[in-house]
Amino acid sequence: MNREKIGTITDLMKSRLTKPMQYYLDLCTRCGLCYDSCHVYYGIPKREYTPVGRAETLRRIFRKYFRPSGRFFPYWGEARELDDRAMEEVREAAFSCTGCRRCMVNCPFGIDTGYLMTMAKLMLIGNETAPEELVILADSAVEKGKSIGEFKEGFKSVVGDLEKIVQEKLGRSSPDGLIPMDNGGASVLYAGLAGAHSIVNPAVIFNAAGESWSLSFFEAVNFGAFLGDPEKMQFIANRIVKEAIQLGVKELVITECGTAYRIQRHMLGTLPFKVSSIVEVIDRYLREGRIKVKAGAISEPVTYHDPCQLGRNGGVFEEPRRIIGELCTDFREMTPNREHNWCCGGGGGLVALDNEKFRVQSGLVKRDQISATGAKLVVTACENCVSQLDTIKSGYGMDVEVKYLTELVADNLLL
Amino acid sequence: MLDLFAYIVMVPMVYLAFILFVAGMVWKLVRVFRSPSITGTLGLFPRELPRPLAVARDAFLVPSAFRKDRVFWVFIVAFHAAVLFLILGHCELVWNIPALQVIPHRVFLGAGSVGMVMMIGTLYFLFRRFGAPVREISVPEDYFLLIILFLSILFGSILHLVDRLGIGAMHVPVQAYREYFAGLLTLNPRLPVMVSYSPHYAVMVIHIFFSNLFIMLFPFSKMIHAVFAFFAYSTARR
Amino acid sequence: MSEEIKVDATMDLKGLKCPLPIVRVSKKVKDEMQVGQVLVAETTDPGAHADFPAWAKTSGNEIVKVEKGDVSKFYIKKLK
Numbered sequence: 001m002n003r004e005k006i007g008t009i010t011d012l013m014k015s016r017l018t019k020p021m022q023y024y025l026d027l028c029t030r031c032g033l034c035y036d037s038c039h040v041y042y043g044i045p046k047r048e049y050t051p052v053g054r055a056e057t058l059r060r061i062f063r064k065y066f067r068p069s070g071r072f073f074p075y076w077g078e079a080r081e082l083d084d085r086a087m088e089e090v091r092e093a094a095f096s097c098t099g100c101r102r103c104m105v106n107c108p109f110g111i112d113t114g115y116l117m118t119m120a121k122l123m124l125i126g127n128e129t130a131p132e133e134l135v136i137l138a139d140s141a142v143e144k145g146k147s148i149g150e151f152k153e154g155f156k157s158v159v160g161d162l163e164k165i166v167q168e169k170l171g172r173s174s175p176d177g178l179i180p181m182d183n184g185g186a187s188v189l190y191a192g193l194a195g196a197h198s199i200v201n202p203a204v205i206f207n208a209a210g211e212s213w214s215l216s217f218f219e220a221v222n223f224g225a226f227l228g229d230p231e232k233m234q235f236i237a238n239r240i241v242k243e244a245i246q247l248g249v250k251e252l253v254i255t256e257c258g259t260a261y262r263i264q265r266h267m268l269g270t271l272p273f274k275v276s277s278i279v280e281v282i283d284r285y286l287r288e289g290r291i292k293v294k295a296g297a298i299s300e301p302v303t304y305h306d307p308c309q310l311g312r313n314g315g316v317f318e319e320p321r322r323i324i325g326e327l328c329t330d331f332r333e334m335t336p337n338r339e340h341n342w343c344c345g346g347g348g349g350l351v352a353l354d355n356e357k358f359r360v361q362s363g364l365v366k367r368d369q370i371s372a373t374g375a376k377l378v379v380t381a382c383e384n385c386v387s388q389l390d391t392i393k394s395g396y397g398m399d400v401e402v403k404y405l406t407e408l409v410a411d412n413l414l415l
Numbered sequence: 416m417l418d419l420f421a422y423i424v425m426v427p428m429v430y431l432a433f434i435l436f437v438a439g440m441v442w443k444l445v446r447v448f449r450s451p452s453i454t455g456t457l458g459l460f461p462r463e464l465p466r467p468l469a470v471a472r473d474a475f476l477v478p479s480a481f482r483k484d485r486v487f488w489v490f491i492v493a494f495h496a497a498v499l500f501l502i503l504g505h506c507e508l509v510w511n512i513p514a515l516q517v518i519p520h521r522v523f524l525g526a527g528s529v530g531m532v533m534m535i536g537t538l539y540f541l542f543r544r545f546g547a548p549v550r551e552i553s554v555p556e557d558y559f560l561l562i563i564l565f566l567s568i569l570f571g572s573i574l575h576l577v578d579r580l581g582i583g584a585m586h587v588p589v590q591a592y593r594e595y596f597a598g599l600l601t602l603n604p605r606l607p608v609m610v611s612y613s614p615h616y617a618v619m620v621i622h623i624f625f626s627n628l629f630i631m632l633f634p635f636s637k638m639i640h641a642v643f644a645f646f647a648y649s650t651a652r653r
Numbered sequence: 654m655s656e657e658i659k660v661d662a663t664m665d666l667k668g669l670k671c672p673l674p675i676v677r678v679s680k681k682v683k684d685e686m687q688v689g690q691v692l693v694a695e696t697t698d699p700g701a702h703a704d705f706p707a708w709a710k711t712s713g714n715e716i717v718k719v720e721k722g723d724v725s726k727f728y729i730k731k732l733k
Contacts (some may be wrong), residue, residue: 009479019450020457020650026443027643030557032549033483040712054553061548067558068634080555104459108480108491109644110473110651112457133663133676136712140675144707151703158721166602193671194700257671320692339460352672355679380723 006082008063009126016119016230017066024111025062028055034113037106039343040096041270043364051103052111054093058120061086087127094120094228095131096358098350100308100343114348121228130227133352137223138232145239148217156181162196166203171415179203182247183214189249190278191220191240191260193383198255201410202278208413209290213253216243220260221383235291237263244273253281256404258309258347258382265314277310279381282409283319286326292414293326302328303375305342305366305389307382320405322383332373342366344380344386359388360395367396382406397399421611421620423594424627426604432627439634440642447646458653469652474645494536500529508589509596521588523575530572537565556636562627567625574618587613635649658718658728661690667724670728674698675708678729682701682714686731694727701725 034051036042043048049055060080063070080086099114107113124130144151159179168268179199180186190213190393192198192205199215206213218239224232241264244252251274254261265275286290304324309315317338324331334341345362366389370378378389378400389402464472472478479487504524506516515524523529544553575594577585591609598605610616632638666674678694686692690693701717705727709716714720718728 017450018453018728019447020648021455022447022450023643023646025639027637027647029556029637029640030549030552031480031487032543032552033480033487035548035552047548050548050551050552067635075555076559104482104651106479108473109640109647110459110479111647112651115457133679136708137672137675137677139711140704140708143711144703147707147710151706154702154719155699158702158725162699162725192700194674194698194704195669195671196697196699198671199699216704219671219704223672236704266458269454283484309691312460317461331574343622350677351670383671387673413519 001083005127006293007008007124009082009087012122012126013062013065013119015325016122020112020115021119023053024116025059026067027109028052028059029109029110030056031108033108034103035327037103039098039100039345039365040362041103042342043345043361044358048089048092048115049096049362050055051111053105053157054072054097054120055111055113057089057093058116058123059089061123062119065079069215074225087124087129090120091124093117093350094124095350095353096299096362098308098343098345098347100347101313102308102343105312105339117348118228118230122230123168125227125229131349131353133354134227134349138227138229141219141223141236141239142232144218145235149341152217154260159199159215162200163195163201165200166207168406169200169204169410170207179215180213181215181217183212184247186212186214186247187250188253188281189216189232189240189244189247189251189273190214190253190255191216191218192255192306193219193221193257195383197404197407199384200375201404201406202253202255204290204413205278205282205285205406208415209285211290214241214247214249218243220255220257220389222259222263223349223352225259225263226352233263237268240264241268241271244271249273251276252258253278256381256383256386256406258307258314260382261312261316262309277314277316277319277381278406279310279319279323282406283322284324291394291409293409294412294414295326296329296409297412298328298377299330300377301330301332301373301375302377302379303332303334303338303370303373304368305334305344305378305380305385306338307380308341308343308347308380309384312339316381320379323405323409324379329406330354332375334369334373342369344385344388344392346384351384351387351391354384356391356395363388363392363395367392376400378402379405379408419615422527422606424624425606426599428627429599432630435631436633438610439482443634443639443640449626456653457650459651460651464652464653468501470645470648473648473652487622490536490539493532494540497525497529497532497536501533504529508592509600510593519567521579527572527576527579530568530575532567534565534572537561537568553626560632560636560638563629563632565623567629570618570622570625574615575614576621583614585614587615587619658691660693660728663693663695665695666701667695669681669696671699671700674701675704676732678727679703679708679712680711682729682731688731688733690731694729695724696727697724701723701727705729 047053058397063077064079069076093119097117101114104112163175164180179339224236253276261277342365344366443647507522594607713733715730717730720726
């Protein structure tokens, strides 16, 4: 690796030296308590898949270029020079980490390994070895933000077709206006995803509740964050913020996408509107009596998978449980659950990568958790989790069904 | 020659350790405070307690360790509680602190138990690193710090226990320690006869040598966790 | 239809979850297609009608035709 490249990478590292990064990089005592708190390590018990292993991969390089001990006495903390092999290890560390932050709960200091990995990801961008899939997705999302005017009509026309599906589900006389877009004066802006399920089911629920809403032109998910590019992340997140401000909505509702929720809700600072997850909104509608569901409609055993970004990192724990509680008669908690729940292994952009075998292996603990409940239906509220749970299901040949929470609600509405 | 070595350890090296410690800590803290803040929060959920209480719980009860490894937890808590007593005990060697004498005791606090707990603790922390999986993530820094800490505590404990038990009539009066420290503090260093002619002297020099080394390394090693841990706790409980 | 487009490959992306349609198409175009060849991507995602054009623009490929329907067909021509 030449001087120039090393300079580029170390400059990027420097640009990421925020307050938390400074202390997370210095304070680990390597006590080893986090060792088996990573779901990947459970499935593939190797040092590099432990939280401390990932963090040390980064720290050893960091010490070499940013700490006197690493410069003058590299053996002291096993400081390591940048080379291709080191960057290969950085890639393995960063893109086997879903950023679920389960290790943060299990660290006696609360070190955020997921946050440390954002520096690792930025180094990979500098080294031009970031996953190509995520680069393409982030660039497309940025392009869509820049020239949305060109794409609006195409999108609007297909959404028109979806309105008929919504009409059928609701039993309304006309499909017109069931999925409003560019709806100035709406109180809610809803950001979905590319797939029809992420638009149709919430549309059914919004209409049943008589909400004044508008569908966003943008997908909620943030590929800039998965890629680890702070500027693209900010730009992609701001597309929706701008739209919300333009329409003057009071609330931005995020689809079942953990990353999108955490970023829009917790990572952008103060915004002139409220940010909620669709799960919180459904729970609110139910409690306010704006929608009603068929109580106890589902009698088969059901379990709920807490998406990491929604639960531990987002604070939405009880809402989904209340909703499921109304619909299902045999709800079974996974062990552990809530902030201690195991990550399914799909986050951090990992489901976009060509790594199915790895994801099946790293999903072993989730398989064991689900099997232990004896549930036949696994409900969750995150697109990545659903994809990954499906991968685990087929990888281990499990006899379960995986469902979105919105789907469960939309299918069991009392109209 | 040995006299010179003893003097260097007892006076210039103590000053050097002090300067490095203070400068290092200031430098480390300034660097953190001058780094950019982040937008948003890295906090964890649920938020059951108000932030200061949650930080205090994390710091003093170490719930993550309690859940994971009870034995390790007992050692962590006992060791760090002993550190507190150790600091207070040394303060009494420097100044007369009437507030600490509410329960009248002979200096040093704890009658030797503080050193015992810390020695057993450091040995436990060290031996823990000899086995998998902690061995795989340990680096020379981890062993080195534990070894010099152990040696420092070992010689410090000998100093205290031999005195307390009156073995070989070895005795350094508290007043002699206070005179020595007063000299250092007023930039008028002197080695009282009761110290430098005491049969303890060699043990004391070794104790202070390892302690100096440890204090010098403190800001530049993982020992910084003593301060940074609180930053991390408050980030996690934001 | 004025002229028939010669199709070199077809991809079934129906029912795939976010973000796989773009990932699969972009991989296929990059690794398996020759410049000038046309790939037909069949998808049920409404979002594709904005995402595919945005992807084509950044990756420098061209969407020569779109057939809208329950299953929409995107005719993607590899340009480089």
